[in-house]
Amino acid sequence: MNVTVFEAINITKKYRNTLALNQVSMSVMQGDIYGFIGENGAGKTTMIRLLTGLAEPTTGKIALFGESNKKLAKQRERIGCIIESPSLYLDMTAYENLEVQRLQRGIPGKGCIDNALALVGLKDTGKKKAKDFSLGMRQRLALAIALLGNPEFLVLDEPINGLDPTGIIELRNLLKRLNKERGITILISSHILTELHQLANRYGILHEGKLLQEITATELDKRCKKHLLLQVNDVAAASIAVSN
Numbered sequence: 001m002n003v004t005v006f007e008a009i010n011i012t013k014k015y016r017n018t019l020a021l022n023q024v025s026m027s028v029m030q031g032d033i034y035g036f037i038g039e040n041g042a043g044k045t046t047m048i049r050l051l052t053g054l055a056e057p058t059t060g061k062i063a064l065f066g067e068s069n070k071k072l073a074k075q076r077e078r079i080g081c082i083i084e085s086p087s088l089y090l091d092m093t094a095y096e097n098l099e100v101q102r103l104q105r106g107i108p109g110k111g112c113i114d115n116a117l118a119l120v121g122l123k124d125t126g127k128k129k130a131k132d133f134s135l136g137m138r139q140r141l142a143l144a145i146a147l148l149g150n151p152e153f154l155v156l157d158e159p160i161n162g163l164d165p166t167g168i169i170e171l172r173n174l175l176k177r178l179n180k181e182r183g184i185t186i187l188i189s190s191h192i193l194t195e196l197h198q199l200a201n202r203y204g205i206l207h208e209g210k211l212l213q214e215i216t217a218t219e220l221d222k223r224c225k226k227h228l229l230l231q232v233n234d235v236a237a238a239s240i241a242v243s244n
Contacts, residue, residue: 021209033201064078080153081154098145119174152184201216
C-alpha cells in the first residue's frame with residue numbers, strides 16, 4: 001500500500017503583495033526521492049518552510065503522514081531538514097555541533113551522534129573545526145544534524161549549491177544509500193534538473209508559484225529522448241530514405 005508522507009492541498013501563500021504559491025497541490029510517497037524542480041524564486045523554499053512549520057499557508061492544507069492541523073507538530077518530529085544555508089557553529093568540531101543540536105532538540109543519548117557522523121563519513125574528523133571543513137564536508141555535517149533522531153523523511157533545500165563536482169557526487173551517493181538502505185523518503189529541491197535526474201524517481205515542477213506538473217522519472221525520460229527534426233519538400237521520398 002502506498003503511504004503518503006507529505007501532501008499539500010491547494011496551498012496559497014501570500015507575502016503582502018507577493019503571491020509566492022498559487023493553489024499548489026502535490027504529494028510525496030513513502031520511499032520516494034522526490035525532485036522539487038524550479039528556477040530560483042519559483043516558490044520551492046516557501047513550500048519547504050510551510051512543510052516544516054516555519055511559516056503558515058494563507059489558504060490550503062498541509063498533511064504529514066496522513067495527519068494535519070493540530071497533529072502536524074507531532075508529525076514534524078519525524079522529519080529532518082536542511083533549509084537554505086546550513087546553520088553550523090564554525091568554531092566547534094563536528095561532534096560538538098551535533099551535541100548542541102541534540103541538547104536543543106531533547107534527543108536522548110549520545111550514541112546517535114557517532115551514528116550520524118559515521119553515516120555521513122565524518123566520524124574521524126576529530127578536533128578539526130567546522131570552519132576548516134570543505135563545503136562538501138560542511139554540507140555532510142548539516143546532513144548529519146538533519147539525521148539526528150532517525151528521521152523517516154528528509155527535506156533538503158538546494159543542498160548541492162556551492163559544491164564542487166566531488167562534493168556533489170559524495171552527497172548524491174549518500175542520499176541514494178540513505179534511501180535504499182534506511183528506507184528514508186527524501187524531498188530535494190534544486191534548479192539543476194541534470195543533477196536531480198541522477199537521484200529522483202518522481203518530480204514536481206514549480207514555476208512562478210504554480211505547480212506545472214508532477215511526473216515520474218520514467219515518464220520524464222520518455223519525453224526527453226533525443227529526436228531529429230527534419231524539414232523536407234517531399235515527405236514520401238524522405239520516408240523511404242529514412243527507412244533505408
